[in-house]
Amino acid sequence: MSTLEQMYQQVIMDHAREAHGRGLVEVTLPAHGESHQVNTTCGDEVTLRVGLEGDRIASLSWEGQGCSISQASVSALSELLDGESIATADDTVEAFRALMQSKGEHLDEEREDLLGDATAFVGVGKYPARIKCALLGWMAFRDALIQARSASEGGQQ
């Protein structure tokens, strides 16, 4: 497999073609957050929305346009984290960031299990210019999650 084929693995192409979680869903939960992220080098964008129920991600939806890597990545994130606990989501985001910084090397088994399909993005780490594409949705998720948590903490006081 060429490095190009390593980056564009079939699972990535599938996510790009049939994205998971696309289409913003209205969130009535009090603990919610939304983040809009733009990749300034190309204008790609993702808007991502989360809603929390206790320590669980009860709603996760997004809208965006961009390259196959950015769109597939947010699709994979959506499939992985919708319904998960906040703690798992935090660990998964950290694992994905580590994967992007690994220069194309695989991570340990524990973190790869956490990442599931998203492990397929390992090849992106060999292309520094594309790491931002892959991270776009993940940054939006992290930001939306912070907002939702502070909304939930505010609600408890």
Place this chain on the structure above:
Amino acid sequence: MLRDLHDDFPILSRTVRNGKPLVYLDSAATSQKPSAVLEAESAFYREHNGAVARGAHLLAEEATEAFESARSDVARLVGASPEEIVWTSGATASINLVANGIGDASLGAGGEEAARFRIGPGDRIVVTEAEHHANLIPWQQLAARTGAELAWIPVDDDGRFDLDNLDTIVNGSTTVLAFSHAGNVTGIVADVAPLVARAREVGALTVLDACQSVPHLPVDVAQLGVDFMAFSGHKMLGPTGIGALWGRKELLDALPPSVFGGGAIAIVTMERTTWLEAPMRFEPGTQPVAQAVGMGAAARYLMDLGMDQVARHEARLAQIMREGVAELPGVRLLGPVGDPDRIDVLGLAAVAVDGVHAHDVGQVLDDLGVLARVGHHCAQPLHRRFGLTGSTRASAHVYTREDDARAFVEALATVRSFFGVHA
């Protein structure tokens, strides 16, 4: 016909991903440098380095001579006098120099001699919809600072300036008309004459962004008839960090400087300062001397090739790329195919591939050793006009071979099947 110039450009002999030979097709972003330029810059540091226009020792004299003779070489390339060439850090800085000078004059800087530049509410600045951000944002900012209105000439579906309403857009209130000589996305070489004629009719200053034309076409400021012209060193085989502003001498001598310091002044007291004439008034502080020397060497290299020859060579490359991509299914060429005999387009081709994002297109090209540019190329409004957010652009220069141009078309032909997109 231009001879094959690969051996003059050391970087072109390197390999890229997977050991593939380098097909460099991103010259409109930045050009590669011939040994003549690299050696001129290096020789300056090794043999002549000293403070320019300061001091009376031998090295100061030699450095000053090298700096000023580079200015003469760059002037000769565009048919100008050396005292009409201001060194800047590049075309962006050149355009900002003019816009900021007009802005400062509008606040009273430069006294009565700068009164001709003053603008305010009721005045109009005109640009075009096809401009690079560097020839749009400085004018947006000037309009915001002064209360003047910003208007623009639209483009047609091919990206050509639409001059149907030229007389109402460039109206009697227009004080500045800024436009590009050659498009960095469409490659279209503008017909400057009707724009200059209309600007003169209404007494507006013309500012030409020539950073895509000077490296590729014969350019003569007298023939163009504009008032100011901006271009960069790094796009014309010269170093980064250096560029030039050409302006009519009487205008440059009246335009107030916006960057201040030593070397640009006549008399300084604790209360006030008087400026030197142009170009020195715009060159305070220590200048990028070695880069200027490198840009001078680049100008000589281009003049030795002959700009007519350069233009013809690139017209042939334009034809291969533009006719080639226009025939590919699912590939849209931005701008017209062009006519190689008239040299009405640059040696570049920007395309949108149906169903594949520009970044993904660029990645497949890169894997084949074909280095092209992806994104909006600092021209968001023009891409919006085309209904796109970005495109993939291949752009040639004197060193580009016909096989390189063909490699772009061939690589592009593989993109849609790689991503499983079919017509």
